[in-house]
Amino acid sequence: MAETEKPVGVAVLGLGNVGTEVVRIMEDSAEDLAARIGAPLQLRGIGVRRVAADRGVPVELLTEDVEALVARDDVDIVVELMGPVEPARRAILAALEHGKSVVTANKALLAQSTGKLATAAEKARVDLYFEAAVAGAIPVIRPLTQSLAGDRVLRVAGIVNGTTNYILSAMSETGASYDDALAEAGALGYAEADPTADVEGYDAAAKAAILASIAFHTRVQADDVYREGITAVSAEDFASAKALGCTIKLLSICERITNADGSEQVSARVYPALVPLTHPLASVNGAFNAVFVEAAAAGQLMFYGQGAGGAPTASAVLGDVVMAARNRVQGGRGPRESKYARLPIAPIGVVPTRYYLSLYVHDKPGVLSKVASEFANRGVSIAEVRQEGLVDEDGQPIGARIVVLTHRATDAALSETVTALKELDVVSSVASVLRMEGTE
Amino acid sequence: MAETEKPVGVAVLGLGNVGTEVVRIMEDSAEDLAARIGAPLQLRGIGVRRVAADRGVPVELLTEDVEALVARDDVDIVVELMGPVEPARRAILAALEHGKSVVTANKALLAQSTGKLATAAEKARVDLYFEAAVAGAIPVIRPLTQSLAGDRVLRVAGIVNGTTNYILSAMSETGASYDDALAEAGALGYAEADPTADVEGYDAAAKAAILASIAFHTRVQADDVYREGITAVSAEDFASAKALGCTIKLLSICERITNADGSEQVSARVYPALVPLTHPLASVNGAFNAVFVEAAAAGQLMFYGQGAGGAPTASAVLGDVVMAARNRVQGGRGPRESKYARLPIAPIGVVPTRYYLSLYVHDKPGVLSKVASEFANRGVSIAEVRQEGLVDEDGQPIGARIVVLTHRATDAALSETVTALKELDVVSSVASVLRMEGTE
Numbered sequence: 001m002a003e004t005e006k007p008v009g010v011a012v013l014g015l016g017n018v019g020t021e022v023v024r025i026m027e028d029s030a031e032d033l034a035a036r037i038g039a040p041l042q043l044r045g046i047g048v049r050r051v052a053a054d055r056g057v058p059v060e061l062l063t064e065d066v067e068a069l070v071a072r073d074d075v076d077i078v079v080e081l082m083g084p085v086e087p088a089r090r091a092i093l094a095a096l097e098h099g100k101s102v103v104t105a106n107k108a109l110l111a112q113s114t115g116k117l118a119t120a121a122e123k124a125r126v127d128l129y130f131e132a133a134v135a136g137a138i139p140v141i142r143p144l145t146q147s148l149a150g151d152r153v154l155r156v157a158g159i160v161n162g163t164t165n166y167i168l169s170a171m172s173e174t175g176a177s178y179d180d181a182l183a184e185a186g187a188l189g190y191a192e193a194d195p196t197a198d199v200e201g202y203d204a205a206a207k208a209a210i211l212a213s214i215a216f217h218t219r220v221q222a223d224d225v226y227r228e229g230i231t232a233v234s235a236e237d238f239a240s241a242k243a244l245g246c247t248i249k250l251l252s253i254c255e256r257i258t259n260a261d262g263s264e265q266v267s268a269r270v271y272p273a274l275v276p277l278t279h280p281l282a283s284v285n286g287a288f289n290a291v292f293v294e295a296a297a298a299g300q301l302m303f304y305g306q307g308a309g310g311a312p313t314a315s316a317v318l319g320d321v322v323m324a325a326r327n328r329v330q331g332g333r334g335p336r337e338s339k340y341a342r343l344p345i346a347p348i349g350v351v352p353t354r355y356y357l358s359l360y361v362h363d364k365p366g367v368l369s370k371v372a373s374e375f376a377n378r379g380v381s382i383a384e385v386r387q388e389g390l391v392d393e394d395g396q397p398i399g400a401r402i403v404v405l406t407h408r409a410t411d412a413a414l415s416e417t418v419t420a421l422k423e424l425d426v427v428s429s430v431a432s433v434l435r436m437e438g439t440e
Numbered sequence: 441m442a443e444t445e446k447p448v449g450v451a452v453l454g455l456g457n458v459g460t461e462v463v464r465i466m467e468d469s470a471e472d473l474a475a476r477i478g479a480p481l482q483l484r485g486i487g488v489r490r491v492a493a494d495r496g497v498p499v500e501l502l503t504e505d506v507e508a509l510v511a512r513d514d515v516d517i518v519v520e521l522m523g524p525v526e527p528a529r530r531a532i533l534a535a536l537e538h539g540k541s542v543v544t545a546n547k548a549l550l551a552q553s554t555g556k557l558a559t560a561a562e563k564a565r566v567d568l569y570f571e572a573a574v575a576g577a578i579p580v581i582r583p584l585t586q587s588l589a590g591d592r593v594l595r596v597a598g599i600v601n602g603t604t605n606y607i608l609s610a611m612s613e614t615g616a617s618y619d620d621a622l623a624e625a626g627a628l629g630y631a632e633a634d635p636t637a638d639v640e641g642y643d644a645a646a647k648a649a650i651l652a653s654i655a656f657h658t659r660v661q662a663d664d665v666y667r668e669g670i671t672a673v674s675a676e677d678f679a680s681a682k683a684l685g686c687t688i689k690l691l692s693i694c695e696r697i698t699n700a701d702g703s704e705q706v707s708a709r710v711y712p713a714l715v716p717l718t719h720p721l722a723s724v725n726g727a728f729n730a731v732f733v734e735a736a737a738a739g740q741l742m743f744y745g746q747g748a749g750g751a752p753t754a755s756a757v758l759g760d761v762v763m764a765a766r767n768r769v770q771g772g773r774g775p776r777e778s779k780y781a782r783l784p785i786a787p788i789g790v791v792p793t794r795y796y797l798s799l800y801v802h803d804k805p806g807v808l809s810k811v812a813s814e815f816a817n818r819g820v821s822i823a824e825v826r827q828e829g830l831v832d833e834d835g836q837p838i839g840a841r842i843v844v845l846t847h848r849a850t851d852a853a854l855s856e857t858v859t860a861l862k863e864l865d866v867v868s869s870v871a872s873v874l875r876m877e878g879t880e
Contacts, residue, residue, distance in 0.1 A: 025737060029592060036589055036657070131587055137738035139579070139587035147571055147579035149476055149766075150758020152469060217476065280744060283723065297465055298577035298755035301745035304720065305738065315737035318590020326589075 005039035008325040009074040011100075013047040013066055013091055014081035015055055017310035018105060018132075022079060022317050023057055033318075037325040045069045047082070047091070070095040077324050079317060080104040089113060096120040096128070101324040103317055105132035111206035111222035114213055127327055129320035134207045135160050135289040137312030138305040139319075144214050144293070152296040153215040156254045157437060160207040162287040162308045163198035164230050164250040166190040168272070169285040172247050177235050190287060200229035201270040204252045211291070212254035212268040218343040220254075226269040226348040233272050237432050240358060240403050243386070246274040247282050251437055257346045265346035274356050274436040281438060349412035354383070354436040356405055359421060360428040363389060363400040367426045371402060374420045381407040399428060405436065445479035448765040449514040451540075453487040453506055453531055454521035455495055457750035458545060458572075462519060462757050463497055473758070477765040485509045487522070487531070510535040517764050519757060520544040529553060536560040536568070541764040543757055545572035551646035551662035554653055567767055569760035574647045575600050575729040577752030578745040579759075584654050584733070592736040593655040596694040597877060600647040602727035602748045603638035604670050604690040606630040608712070609725040612687050617675050630727060640669035641710040644692045651731070652694035652708040658783040660694075666709040666788040673712050677872050680798060680843050683826070686714040687722050691877055697786050705786035711875055714796050719878040789852035794823070794876040796845050799861060800868040803829060803840040807866045811842060814860045821847040839868060845876065 010026070012019055026033065026041055034040040046057060047066035053059045063069050070078050070091055078095035080102060082088045088106050093116075095102050102121065104110070110117070110133050121128035131141045135158065144153065159165050163185060170181040182199065185191035197203050205225040212220035230250050241248050255267045275282045280302045284290040289307025294300055306312040361367045368387060375382050384405040392398045406414070414433070421427050450466070452459050466473065466481055474480040486497060487506035493499045503509050510518050510531055518535035520542060522528045528546050533556075535542050542561065544550070550557070550573050561568035571581045575598065584593065599605050603625060610621040622639065625631035637643050645665040652660035670690050681688050695707045715722045720742045724730040729747025734740055746752040801807045808827060815822050824845040832838045846854070854873070861867050 021737065025590065029590075032592065033590065137735075138741060139583035142582055142587050143579035146763055147582050147756065147759040149762035150465065150469075150473060150760075151755040152472065280723075283720075295577075295755060297461065297751040297758070299746045299749075299752050301578055301743075303579075303741075303743055305741035309739075311737040312739050315591040315735060316587065318737070319587040320590075322589035323586055 005329065007040045007042035008037060008328050009042050009044045009072070009076045010079060010321065011045050011047065011069050011072070011075045011077070012043065012079045012081065013069070013088070014083060015046055015048050015057070016081065016083065018313045018317065019046070019081040020056065021310040021314035022081065025314055025318055033322060036322055038329045039325070041321070041325060044072060044075050066091050067094060070100060071098050075100055076328050077101045077103065077321055079321060080106060081317070082106070085109045085112060092117060093120055096124045096126060099124050099126060101127040101129075101328065103129045103320040103324060105130065105313055105317055107133040107203070107206045107210060108222070111209040114210065114221075115219045127324045129324060130210070131320050132313045132316035134210050135291055135303070136305070136307040136309065137315045138289055138291065138303050138307065139316070140211070140291050140303055141214060143303065144211070148293070148295055148298060151298050153293060154256050154296060155294040156211050156215050156291060157281065158207065158211060158252045158289070158291040159249055159281060159284050160252050160289050160291065160307060161198055161204045161250060162289060163191045163195060164204070165284070165289070166287050167199070168230060168233070168248055168250060171233070171235060171238050175235055175238065178231060178233055199231055201227045201250065204250060204270040208252035208254055208268045208270050211252065212266055215254055216256060216266045216343055218266050220266060220268050220345060224268060224345045226271070228271040230272045232432070233434070234432065237358065237434060240356070241274050244274065244356070244384070244405060245278075246276050246436065248272050248434065249275050249281060249284075251275070251281075253437065255351070257351065264343050265350070266343045267346040267348075267351045269348060269351065271435055274434055275438045279438040349415075350410055352408040352410050354406055354408055354439060355414050356403070356432070356434045356436055357418070357430065358432040359402045359404070359430050361400050361402055362426050362428065363397055364426060367400070368402065370424055370426055371404070371421065374417055374424065375404070375406065377420070378413045378417045380409040380413050380417050383407050445769065447480045447482035448477060448768050449482050449484045449512070449516045450519060450761065451485050451487065451509045451512070451515045451517070452483065452519045452521065453509070453528070454523060455486055455488050455497070456521065456523065458753045458757065459486070459521040460496065461750040461754035462521065465754055465758055473762060476762055478769045479765070481761070481765060484512060484515050506531050507534060510540060511538050515540055516768050517541045517543065517761055519761060520546060521757070522546070525549045525552060532557060533560055536564045536566060539564050539566055541567040541569075541768065543569045543760040543764060545570065545753055545757055547573040547643070547646045547650060548662070551649040554650065554661075555659045567764045569764060570650070571760050572753045572756035574598075574650050575731055575743070576745070576747040576749065577755045578729055578731065578743050578747065579756070580651070580731050580743055581654060583743065584651070588733070588735055588738060591738050593733060594696050594736060595734040596651050596655050596731060597721065598647065598651060598692045598729070598731040599689055599721060599724050600692050600729050600731065600747060601638055601644045601690060602729060603631045603635060604644070605724070605729070606727050607639070608670060608673070608688055608690060611673070611675060611678050615675055615678065618671060618673055639671055641667045641690065644690060644710040648692035648694055648708045648710050651692065652706055655694050656696060656706045656783055658706050660706060660708050660785060664708060664785045666711070668711040670712045672872070673874070674872065677798065677874060680796070681714050684714065684796070684824070684845060685718075686716050686876065688712050688874065689715050689721060689724075691715070691721075693877065695791070697791065704783050705790070706783045707786040707788075707791045709788060709791065714874055714876040715878045721878060789855075790850055792848040792850050794846055794848055794879060795854050796843070796872070796874045796876055797858070797870065798872040799842045799844070799870050801840050801842055802866050802868065803837055804866060807840070808842065810864055810866055811844075811861065814857055814864065815844070815846065817860070818853045818857045820849040820853050820857050823847050
C-alpha cells in the first residue's frame with residue numbers, strides 16, 4: 001500500500017533528547033506513520049554540531065552542514081530541534097525559502113520572531129507547525145487555532161513550566177523553603193544548574209507570548225509579557241495561602257481586556273499567584289503542565305499532560321510531522337493562520353486582579369486602621385484581613401503580621417498602595433505581594 | 441479586508457439549542473469569523489421541520505425543503521444539527537454528493553455510519569468534521585486525529601455523558617440512592633423524561649465507537665461496544681468504593697489489546713467503574729466531561745470541559761465551520777483521514793480488568809474459604825477482601841457481606857466465577873459486580 005508511494009523526506013536538526021526520540025519513533029513506528037500519511041517518511045539527514053560515531057544513529061546520516069541539508073531536493077520537511085534562537089532562526093528561514101515545511105519546538109525563537117517566520121511560511125506556501133513549543137505533549141496550539149476558531153477566547157491561564165511547578169508543588173506539600181525545594185529539584189534533575197530561565201519566568205513568558213499570539217490573533221513577543229519569577233515566594237506565603245483555601249502556582253496568563261470605551265487590549269503576564277484549591281489548575285502538580293482556557297461559548301476547558309521530556313515532546317513534534325507530510329502527499333497545505341487582529345498590548349498597570357499582601361507591623365492600637373485607609377485612599381477594596389500577634393523566643397510580643405486579600409484592583413492602584421504602606425511608620429516591612437487568580 | 445472576498449455560504453439544518461446558538465454566534469461574531477476565514481460567512485438558509493415566524497430568526501431563512509437547501513449552488517458548508525439518525529443521514533449524504541463540506545454533531549449517526557460518510561466525503565473531496573459529536577466543547581477529535589497522529593494511542597477513557605456523571609457525582613457527594621439522584625437530575629433538567637439513552641450507556645457507547653475509530657484507525661460501530669449502564673449502582677457500592685479510596689464513574693473506554701501472539705485487537709466498552717480518587721478523572725464532577733488519553737510517547741493527557749449545552753456545543757461546531765470555510769477560501773481541504781488499520785474488535789470476554797464484587801453470605805465458619813476458592817479455581821487473584829457482619833433490627837446476626845477486589849482478570853474468568861459463586865449454598869446473593877479502572 002503506502003510503500004509504493006513516493007516517500008516524504010525529513011531532515012532533523014539537533015540530536016538531543018527530543019531529536020533522538022523523534023528519530024527513534026520514526027524508525028519504530030515507520031509502518032503506522034506511513035499508513036497515516038499515505039506514504040513512508042524517509043530520514044534524509046540529521047544536522048549536528050559535531051559528527052561523531054557514537055550518537056546511536058547511522059553516522060552517514062549525520063552532517064554539520066545544516067545549510068546544505070535543508071536545501072536538499074529530497075527533503076520535504078525540516079524538523080528544527082536545535083534549541084537556541086541562533087542558528088535555529090537562520091536554518092528555519094533557509095528551509096522555508098527552499099520550500100520545505102517546518103516543524104519546530106523552539107519557543108524562544110517563536111516568542112521573538114513568530115511574525116517573521118509566519119510571513120516566510122506564507123510566502124513559500126508551506127506549513128510551519130509548533131505544537132511542541134508550548135506544554136510539550138499536550139495539544140494546545142491546534143485546539144486554540146482550530147477547535148476554538150469559531151469561538152471568542154477570553155482568557156488562557158497555563159502552568160507551562162515544569163521546573164517551577166515541581167518546586168512550588170514541593171513547597172506546598174512539605175512546607176519547604178524555596179531554597180530547599182530548588183536544591184531538591186536540582187538534585188532530581190528537574191532544575192538546571194543555572195535555573196534562571198525557569199525560576200525567573202523567562203521560559204513561561206516565551207510560552208505566554210506564543211499562547212497570546214494564537215489565542216487573540218495578535219502578535220505578542222516575549223518582551224511584551226509582564227514577568228515575575230518565583231524566587232520571592234516563601235513558606236509563609238504557602239501557609240497563608242493554605243489558610244485562605246488556596247495554593248500558589250506560576251501562571252502564564254493571556255487575557256482579553258475590554259476598556260471602558262469598548263476597545264480591546266491583550267494582557268500577557270507571568271507571575272506566581274494564589275489559586276483556590278477548588279480550581280482545576282490547583283491539582284496540577286509536579287512536572288505536569290496544564291492550560292486552562294475560558295471562551296465565550298465553550299466555557300471552561302482544560303488541557304493536561306506532560307509538558308516536557310524527550311518522548312512527550314517528540315509525540316507533539318511527530319504529530320506535526322505527520323500533518324505536514326499528509327499535506328505534502330495530498331498536494332495541499334494545512335489551514336493558514338488567521339488574519340491578525342493586532343490588538344494593542346495592555347501595560348500591566350491597567351490589568352485588574354485580586355491581591356494578597358503580607359505585612360509586618362508594630363503591634364500598636366490603630367495600626368490596622370492606618371493600613372486599611374491606605375487601601376481605601378487608592379480605591380482598593382479589602383476582601384479579607386487576618387492579623388496575628390508575633391512573639392520572640394521568650395514569648396514577648398514583637399509586633400504583628402497582617403495578611404490582606406483585596407478585591408480586584410489595577411496593578412497601578414495596588415503599586416501605589418504598597419509604596420504608601422512602606423512609608424507608614426507602623427509598617428516594618430511589606431513581606432509579600434502576590435496576585436490571586438481563578439476566583440471570578 | 442475580508443469583506444471584499446466572495447462569502448462562504450452556510451446552511452444550518454435544525455434549530456434546537458445548538459442550532460440557535462450557532463446562528464446567533466455567526467451573527468454576533470461575523471467580523472471576527474470573517475477575519476479568521478479570510479471571507480465572510482453567509483447564512484443561506486435553515487432547515488426546520490415546520491416553518492414558523494416565532495423562531496427568533498428571519499422567517500425567510502427558514503425552509504422545510506432540506507433537500508433543496510443542501511443542493512443550493514450558493515451553499516458551501518452544511519451544518520447538520522437535526523438530531524436523529526434519519527433524516528440526518530439522507531441530508532448529509534445528499535450534501536456530500538453535491539460537493540458541500542459537512543459539519544455534524546450527530547454522534548448516533550456517526551457511530552452507525554462513520555465509514556459510509558467518510559467514504560462519501562472522500563469521494564466528493566470535501567471536509568467532514570464532527571468535533572462536537574464527542575464531549576461537546578472539548579477539543580478531542582482534532583487532538584486525537586492530528587496532534588497524536590505521530591504517536592501510538594494505547595488507551596482512551598472518557599467521562600462523556602453529562603447526565604450519568606451528574607447522577608453519579610450526586611450519589612458520591614450525598615450518599616443518595618440511584619433513584620433519588622435520577623429524580624433530582626430530572627427535576628434540574630440534567631436528565632430527560634425517558635433517560636434510557638443516558639443511564640443505560642447508549643449515548644456513551646456511541647461516543648466510545650467514535651473515539652475508538654479515530655484513536656485506533658479502525659472502524660468501530662456502536663453495536664461493537666460492550667455496554668453496561670448505571671442503574672444497578674447502589675449507595676452501598678459508593679460507600680464500599682470510598683472505603684477503597686475510589687469513586688464510581690461511567691467510563692467509555694477504548695483500548696489497544698495485544699494478544700499473546702503479538703497481534704492486536706481493539707476493545708471498546710462502557711460501564712460504571714471504580715476509579716481511584718487520585719486519578720484525574722475522579723475529580724471530574726457534575727455535568728463536566730473529560731477524556732483521558734494514554735499514548736506511547738505522549739504519556740498521560742486529559743481534556744476537560746463542558747460536554748453539552750447549546751453554547752459549548754456550538755463552539756465546537758463553529759470551530760469546524762471555520763476550518764472548513766478556510767479550506768474553501770484557500771482552495772484546499774483539511775487533512776484526509778488515515779488509512780484504516782482495521783484491527784479486529786476484541787470480545788469483552790478477553791478483556792482484562794480489575795473487579796469489585798459485593799456478596800451477601802451466611803455467616804458460618806468456612807464461608808470465606810469457600811468463596812475464595814471459587815476465585816482461585818478460575819485463576820482470578822484476589823487483591824483485597826473485606827468482610828462485615830450484618831445484624832437485623834434487633835441486633836441479631838443475619839449473615840455477612842463480603843467485598844472482594846481482584847487483580848486483573850478476564851471478563852470470561854470473572855463471569856464463570858460469579859456463576860459459581862451464585863451456586864454456592866453459603867452465598868445468598870451477588871449484589872454487585874463492578875470493574876475498577878485507572879490503577880495500572
